[in-house]
Amino acid sequence: MTRGITFELLATDGAARRGRVTTGHGVVETPIFMPVGTRASVKALAPDDLVAAGAQIVLANTYHLLLRPGPQVIRELGGLHTFMAWDRPILTDSGGFQVFSLAKIRTISETGVEFRSPVDGTLHALTPERSIEIQQALGADIIHPLDECLAHPATHDATEQSLARTLRWARRSRAAHAAAGGSAALFGIVQGGAWEDLRARAADETVALGFDGYAIGGMAVGEPKPLMYELTALVAERLPADQPRYLMGVGKPEDLVEAVSRGVDMFDCVLPTRNARNGQCFTPDGPVVIKHARYARDGRPLQEDCDCYACRRFSRAYLRHLFVTQELLAFRLLSLHNVHFFLGLMADLRQAIAERRLGAFKTRFFERICVLSADASLDSESRTEA
Amino acid sequence: MTRGITFELLATDGAARRGRVTTGHGVVETPIFMPVGTRASVKALAPDDLVAAGAQIVLANTYHLLLRPGPQVIRELGGLHTFMAWDRPILTDSGGFQVFSLAKIRTISETGVEFRSPVDGTLHALTPERSIEIQQALGADIIHPLDECLAHPATHDATEQSLARTLRWARRSRAAHAAAGGSAALFGIVQGGAWEDLRARAADETVALGFDGYAIGGMAVGEPKPLMYELTALVAERLPADQPRYLMGVGKPEDLVEAVSRGVDMFDCVLPTRNARNGQCFTPDGPVVIKHARYARDGRPLQEDCDCYACRRFSRAYLRHLFVTQELLAFRLLSLHNVHFFLGLMADLRQAIAERRLGAFKTRFFERICVLSADASLDSESRTEA
Numbered sequence: 044m045t046r047g048i049t050f051e052l053l054a055t056d057g058a059a060r061r062g063r064v065t066t067g068h069g070v071v072e073t074p075i076f077m078p079v080g081t082r083a084s085v086k087a088l089a090p091d092d093l094v095a096a097g098a099q100i101v102l103a104n105t106y107h108l109l110l111r112p113g114p115q116v117i118r119e120l121g122g123l124h125t126f127m128a129w130d131r132p133i134l135t136d137s138g139g140f141q142v143f144s145l146a147k148i149r150t151i152s153e154t155g156v157e158f159r160s161p162v163d164g165t166l167h168a169l170t171p172e173r174s175i176e177i178q179q180a181l182g183a184d185i186i187h188p189l190d191e192c193l194a195h196p197a198t199h200d201a202t203e204q205s206l207a208r209t210l211r212w213a214r215r216s217r218a219a220h221a222a223a224g225g226s227a228a229l230f231g232i233v234q235g236g237a238w239e240d241l242r243a244r245a246a247d248e249t250v251a252l253g254f255d256g257y258a259i260g261g262m263a264v265g266e267p268k269p270l271m272y273e274l275t276a277l278v279a280e281r282l283p284a285d286q287p288r289y290l291m292g293v294g295k296p297e298d299l300v301e302a303v304s305r306g307v308d309m310f311d312c313v314l315p316t317r318n319a320r321n322g323q324c325f326t327p328d329g330p331v332v333i334k335h336a337r338y339a340r341d342g343r344p345l346q347e348d349c350d351c352y353a354c355r356r357f358s359r360a361y362l363r364h365l366f367v368t369q370e371l372l373a374f375r376l377l378s379l380h381n382v383h384f385f386l387g388l389m390a391d392l393r394q395a396i397a398e399r400r401l402g403a404f405k406t407r408f409f410e411r412i413c414v415l416s417a418d419a420s421l422d423s424e425s426r427t428e429a
Numbered sequence: 430m431t432r433g434i435t436f437e438l439l440a441t442d443g444a445a446r447r448g449r450v451t452t453g454h455g456v457v458e459t460p461i462f463m464p465v466g467t468r469a470s471v472k473a474l475a476p477d478d479l480v481a482a483g484a485q486i487v488l489a490n491t492y493h494l495l496l497r498p499g500p501q502v503i504r505e506l507g508g509l510h511t512f513m514a515w516d517r518p519i520l521t522d523s524g525g526f527q528v529f530s531l532a533k534i535r536t537i538s539e540t541g542v543e544f545r546s547p548v549d550g551t552l553h554a555l556t557p558e559r560s561i562e563i564q565q566a567l568g569a570d571i572i573h574p575l576d577e578c579l580a581h582p583a584t585h586d587a588t589e590q591s592l593a594r595t596l597r598w599a600r601r602s603r604a605a606h607a608a609a610g611g612s613a614a615l616f617g618i619v620q621g622g623a624w625e626d627l628r629a630r631a632a633d634e635t636v637a638l639g640f641d642g643y644a645i646g647g648m649a650v651g652e653p654k655p656l657m658y659e660l661t662a663l664v665a666e667r668l669p670a671d672q673p674r675y676l677m678g679v680g681k682p683e684d685l686v687e688a689v690s691r692g693v694d695m696f697d698c699v700l701p702t703r704n705a706r707n708g709q710c711f712t713p714d715g716p717v718v719i720k721h722a723r724y725a726r727d728g729r730p731l732q733e734d735c736d737c738y739a740c741r742r743f744s745r746a747y748l749r750h751l752f753v754t755q756e757l758l759a760f761r762l763l764s765l766h767n768v769h770f771f772l773g774l775m776a777d778l779r780q781a782i783a784e785r786r787l788g789a790f791k792t793r794f795f796e797r798i799c800v801l802s803a804d805a806s807l808d809s810e811s812r813t814e815a
Contacts, residue, residue, distance in 0.1 A: 087757040371473040
């Protein structure tokens with residue numbers, strides 16, 4: 044298989060890793076957070092906004108792009124990078140998660156999944172081979188095999204059967220990618236639900252198939268947080284040290300810190316942009332719910348020590364006014380800030396690992412966010428914007 | 430009265446004027462178009478976007494800011510320039526037009542207008558004195574007296590009575606502004622409806638009161654276009670040559686060209702931003718309705734020779750995709766382009782006047798827009814975003 048990326052492990056601190064992924068569209072310093080560009084647009088943000096926020100790589104959803112505008116259109120227009128005017132790396136998922144969670148499924152079989160488009164009712168078949176074909180048409184730097192996404196909770200039996208299918212689909216995806224001479228990196232996805240033995244088996248068997256990196260899927264779907272951290276650690280330590288690890292759809296700032304310290308390199312989540320559109324802003328001292336009356340005459344920036352455009356130029360009072368009156372500028376400014384915050388946190392984590400002081404960083408991080416948290420709790424994470 | 434601005438007449442070409450307004454917040458080259466920042470935000474655009482588009486001055490609506498967040502809040506936070514992070518000139522209207530067109534009016538009397546807030550039902554009284562006080566609290570560079578805005582059509586008698594009241598209110602506004610030692614420039618508003626004799630009288634009597642500049646109000650409210658142009662010319666030629674002239678709430682690109690050639694210096698309209706949100710884009714060859722299927726695979730920029738961010742970086746196909754999926758980025762990019770187009774047109778008009786070739790410019794402008802216009806007709810203009 045053509046390897047579309049290389050990974051260098053630059054430093055470690057306990058299980059945590061400071062690394063570098065090199066792709067055909069440039070370098071990604073890890074650990075990294077990937078803003079979610081669901082439909083080839085990170086909601087409310089332009090490419091220049093993402094660059095200003097420090098974004099190195101974005102995710103796009105195969106499912107959403109399959110529905111609109113369709114992979115053929117994007118291929119004709121030169122691929123996803125040209126289409127969305129983003130010249131840095133792009134990662135696409137397989138479409139599986141959204142098909143299982145959003146689409147009206149018609150049939151699931153060993154072949155794949157048939158579903159109707161919620162947009163126009165047309166029938167689509169997503170097989171492992173078709174998902175690879177679509178992702179190759181989109182032209183992302185890192186792509187994924189179709190996997191079966193089980194709802195939580197699921198029995199051991201059901202999870203085991205689902206895992207077996209995911210592994211068979213992974214083999215087919217790998218073969219399809221190789222047959223087409225795909226230049227993208229193909230990550231394997233480790234499933235196994237909330238069962239430790241199945242997670243271990245999933246990791247071992249996925250690694251045995253051989254991929255360019257490994258994603259941990261099926262997390263943050265309702266299982267308790269301690270279990271999620273434990274399973275993440277269990278899987279991460281069975282993955283090859285010389286390849287990148289990606290925890291799909293996670294998560295809150297505290298989840299990123301916990302998963303990085305357990306050896307995860309890459310993350311994606313709609314939390315920063317979705318919460319921004321709900322007026323919830325991330326800060327090192329916990330969330331700020333901007334609509335609150337307490338901010339109506341607050342001339343301070345959203346976050347004192349933040350150098351994003353929203354914090355450099357505007358007051359909480361103005362941001363609150365924009366949000367309360369539902370001005371479109373509110374969504375952009377709050378999204379800018381939240382994405383900037385997530386990417387800044389990852390930069391801080393990278394530095395802490397490189398300097399082997401992640402423990403002290405974690406202590407300070409949790410002290411600030413727990414002791415000083417002044418506002419309402421944030422929405423729980425989710426991985427799709429639609 | 431303290432004059433908050435100076436006006437220099439730099440060149441003329443027929444009735445058209447190339448001028449320069451100098452304010453405490455910088456210089457405005459005229460003729461100029463002012464993007465409308467209804468609630469202290471030009472919809473979907475940030476101050477940096479406006480600067481990039483070439484905006485020299487923006488308008489904010491006293492009525493909308495009175496309702497939310499209230500003039501007291503804005504004053505406490507340092508005034509409108511600080512509040513909205515816009516350090517260039519700002520013009521405010523008196524609130525009259527929106528009270529008459531949007532609010533549930535309780536009573537109109539010689540004193541002023543009482544109305545209920547559509548936001549929270551609270552009762553507000555807008556008198557000439559109160560409007561000046563609010564606008565002084567907002568801290569705009571150019572402010573306006575409360576005027577009575579008559580619906581079109583109106584009888585000669587009704588228009589005459591309304592004009593008389595507008596003139597009495599203008600006198601009170603002028604006195605209130607002087608008494609408070611206001612440093613803003615106060616423009617008079619010339620009403621008179623669709624009646625030539627009343628427009629002439631309105632111009633003469635408003636000029637006799639003495640203001641820092643003159644607005645032409647009550648236009649583009651349903652009267653035929655030729656009449657609007659005629660009345661504009663009639664009023665403009667009675668206004669002092671050494672003061673700026675502002676045609677309120679106008680208009681389409683062709684209206685701007687016609688009114689400039691009749692001696693108007695300043696314009697505002699929500700057309701560029703509102704139409705952008707409806708997917709209608711202005712180009713020198715007429716409108717592009719971006720949702721049309723013909724643009725689905727169109728890799729060209731929205732306008733070939735445009736150097737705005739939307740045209741430099743994205744294809745029609747991508748803009749169409751964003752608009753069809755109602756991505757927030759669509760509204761910003763299309764607004765950016767439209768505002769850029771309006772401001773570019775004004776820059777072209779300034780240069781044509783300076784070079785005394787406005788006639789040739791008009792010919793070419795109308796040839797392109799009429800002969801080549803390929804898409805649907807645009808929405809009619811309107812002056813409030815709400």
